Amino acid sequence: MxxxxxxxxxxxxxxxxxxxxxxxxxxxxxxxxxxxxxxxxxxxxxxxxxxxxxxxxxxxxxxxxxxxxxxxxxxxxxxxxxxxxxxxxxxxxxxxxxxxxxxxxxxxxxxxxxxxxxxxxxxxxxxxxxxxxxxxxxxxxxxxxxxxxxxxxxxxxxxxxxxxxxxxxxxxxWAEPFDAEYTKTEKFYLNDNDTVDVQMMHLTRKFYYKNDESLDAKVLELPYANKDISLIVVLPNKRNGIEELENKLATTDLTRITDNMFKPEVSVALPKFxxxxxxxxxxxxxxxxxxxxxxxxxxxxxxxxxxxxxxxxxxxxxxxxxxxxxxxxxxxxxxxxxxxxAAFLPLPPETVVVDHPFGIYLVQREGPLVHVLFSGRVNHPKE
Missing domain, CATH: 3.30.497.10 (Antithrombin, subunit I, domain 2)
Structure with a gap:
């Protein structure tokens, strides 16, 4: 075994x-x-x-x-x-x-x-x-x-x-579904200057989260009904930071991307795509x-x-x-x-507004490791 x-x-x-x-x-x-x-x-x-x-x-x-x-x-x-x-x-x-x-x-x-x-x-x-x-x-x-x-x-x-x-x-x-009543049209920044209108979903719940200084990005885990399966959102802190983030992810152990997360109240805004x-x-x-x-x-x-x-x-x-x-x-x-x-102390609510290009990983947990089933980058939620 x-x-x-x-x-x-x-x-x-x-x-x-x-x-x-x-x-x-x-x-x-x-x-x-x-x-x-x-x-x-x-x-x-x-x-x-x-x-x-x-x-x-x-x-x-x-x-x-x-x-x-x-x-x-x-x-x-x-x-x-x-x-x-x-x-x-x-x-x-x-x-x-x-x-x-x-x-x-x-x-x-x-x-x-x-x-x-x-x-x-x-x-x-x-x-x-x-x-x-x-x-x-x-x-x-x-x-x-x-x-x-x-x-x-x-x-x-x-x-x-x-x-x-x-x-x-x-x-x-989702283990915690978004209420369609709170989905509304908002701006998504394709870069520092250009925007596109998207349908932005909203939810405030306790989620595993961290602001990863080494990646200069927020990492948010959104679990499904089976909490061993989740969508990991990696959002660069800069609107035009996706390329810099990808360069850092190239040397990151993805099986441990959820290490050192804590579970505060998080206010999430995520585009439908x-x-x-x-x-x-x-x-x-x-x-x-x-x-x-x-x-x-x-x-x-x-x-x-x-x-x-x-x-x-x-x-x-x-x-x-x-x-x-x-x-x-x-x-x-x-x-x-x-x-x-030929398990954590209460902290003030965190805010994760996914309104610019971000990375996604659909993963399954195997103990402390995560198994990457799908991977991607959302540069434009409507393309």
Whole structure:
């Protein structure tokens, strides 16, 4: 049991490092950012099981886990726990779609099914329209119809041998819902000068909170009906401080971002927002050091039974979040397409007015650590 806990902790910490490293790359582009790091980390960890040589080394470094066995054992526990959370809807699932003329390596099939709780389905990728429809139907079902058309028929070619998909879906009501009666139109500052009108929600309750001097930001935890799941809002103290905050978060241990918080009365103003994004992850993952999986030098020979070389042609994620008075709904799906080439003293009320760009983390607590399920930046609540 202690060994399993150690491996779960390794996966959580690896996912935390992976989150901030990938976020730093995605945040270079302007606008909103929203993605599910665990969805990407999980599906890459599954592919890692069939990697060898330098490709295996690249996975180890990028995923920040000691080795494939630790990733597999840790994810079995993580996925089992995530799928058994009470009082909110939280679902995470893996599935392998394999060209029907191929077979998985038995050792890989065993770890995929037993450790990653993955389903396996044979498809005919020579018929890309029907193959894409089958994959997208599964994703839609797993994400309550929030993620549609993850895979386009054009993503599938005659060389496609294997598509790995992870889907994650969350819907939860706040432990302390916002009263819609107090929601009103207010200004949100896009920068020091420009504003946009948003629907701002208001609530005063006791929440875990801190003014983090090292981040020069306020950190607020808004729990859901299951208080192990919460939305962490990180609000820079300066209206134009989001870039500076992101630079500091890049060297912060995200699994411990809620350390040293206290629970005062907090007056919260939070904008309603909805973000939906599609991210082609080939370039970001290459920047993370995983470029080898996309090229002819990839060694993924432990995945399927073939004499041809297997490589990754695409890694795509679609992610969605909506935050309103009742709570939040979030979903993401990541597809990896492989081809052959080859307790506290009372204090005065605190005020957190989220009226300028801020960071968000949707997390699950695991003891003193937090597990980042979704991560993002809200630059514009209405885009």
């Amino acid at each position: 202690a060994e399993e806990q150690k491996e779960v902790r390794a996966v959580l910490q690896g996912n935390g490092e992976f989150t901030k490293n990938l976020y730093s790359i995605l945040a270079k582009k302007p606008g909103n950012v929203f993605f599910s790091p665990i969805s990407i980390h999980a599906i890459l960890s599954l592919a890692y099981q069939g990697a060898k040589g330098k490709t295996q080394e690249a996975f180890t470094k990028a995923l920040n886990v000691p080795d494939g066995r630790v990733a597999a054992t840790g994810y079995k526990d993580v996925m089992t726990r995530l799928n058994s959370v009470n009082n909110v809807t939280l679902l995470i699932a893996n599935k392998l779609f394999l060209q029907e003329s191929f077979k998985l390596q038995e050792s890989f099939k065993d770890v995929a099914v037993q450790q990653f709780l993955s389903e396996v389905e044979l498809l005919n990728f020579k018929q890309p329209v029907s193959a894409a429809a089958s994959i997208n139907s599964w994703v839609e079902k797993k994400t309550n119809d929030k993620i549609r058309d993850l895979i386009n028929p054009d993503d599938i070619s005659d060389d496609t041998a294997l598509i790995l998909v992870n889907a994650i879906y969350f819907k939860g009501k 909805k973000i939906e994004q599609t991210i082609d992850l080939k370039s970001p993952l290459t920047e993370l050091g995983l470029g080898v999986i996309f090229g002819r030098d990839a060694d993924l020979s432990g995945l399927i039974q073939t004499t041809d070389s297997l490589y990754v042609s695409k890694v795509i994620q679609k992610a969605f979040i909506e935050v309103n008075e009742e709570g939040a709904e979030a979903a993401a799906a990541t597809g990896m397409i492989m081809g052959l080439r």
